[in-house]
Amino acid sequence: MPSAISTTDLTKNYGDVQALDGLSLDIEQGEFFGLLGPNGAGKTTFINILVGLVSKSGGEALVFGNDVEADYREVRSRIGLAPQEFNVDRFFPVREVLLHQAGYHGINGEEARRRADEALKTVGIYDKRDSRFDWLSGGMKRRFMLARALVSEPDLLILDEPTAGVDVELRHDLWEIITDLNEDGLTVLLTTHYIEEAEQLCDEVAIMDEGQKVTVASPAELMAKGDDTVRLRLRDPPASTPTVTDDRVTDVGLDGDLLTVSAASGGEVTPELVRDLDRQGHTVVDVDISRTSLEEVFISLTGHDDEETANGDPDDSERDTEAAAPEASL
């Protein structure tokens, strides 16, 4: 069975800008795969090459074993794309827009109507089928973008920041819809700035930076790369930092009666730490362990600690003013 997506040494230059710099990725059929990276990492360029909107400068890109350029039609027929931008014909009722989209994929008549209705029902806006796109709320627009991607009944769903600028409730609704689709066998490729989104949804995540792959792993594996923080409150402030010999401990800091220890697997290290401190005459009166977050691992891997990428609260206002507007809720 060919991979859903397989790229080898994929490159893209826009003039002097190297948007992709030798990207090799393999995404299995049925996977829920996340592309995570700061602004300008090359995520949209990667997607645009897959769907034929941008031509690659070098390397190879296959979708279900078909070359994205030589077998463009076959590739395009198998992908449903929900882009970041609302590139929708705003003057037609949304059901009609879906019929046009189905027609573009060679699906017409009764079958097109069935698919349009099903897609609208899947995303929960069937009762808005006669509204124009412009009349939908920001949240409904996001739902519609998903419906349009689904109307061709694709094998690969590509979502470019599908929840950018939407409120938490809608985000969770969209997550549920997409998860159900994936559980029914649809391969999903998602780009996101929201680290929580990747953590919640994806089987595997590729972290990209400056057009290159930094790492590919499951969210759990990524989190295992980071250290936990163990905070131990001591009954009496020690005169100097106690000695900690455990190999798993990477850092120890003392501030008054608070000892802060960084360690892999904080939960396993802590009992031995407490005993060790006790042997040195320090009584521990309180312990708090905070697990490393995917966000911290992301920052340590990319060196980007800008608010936009790390805290899951990006300012999408420039790119997508409608989604970020107050009416973005349902």
Ligand SMILES: Nc1ncnc2c1ncn2[C@@H]1O[C@H](COP(=O)(O)OP(=O)(O)OP(=O)(O)O)[C@@H](O)[C@H]1O
């Ligand atoms: N049409 C274009 N012409 C010139 N440069 C471009 C073009 N499209 C993208 N770039 C540049 O290529 C790089 C990668 O951009 P891309 O949009 O693929 O990144 P991204 O990871 O999707 O970013 P974001 O998270 O902001 O969407 C950036 O430096 C961007 O400015």
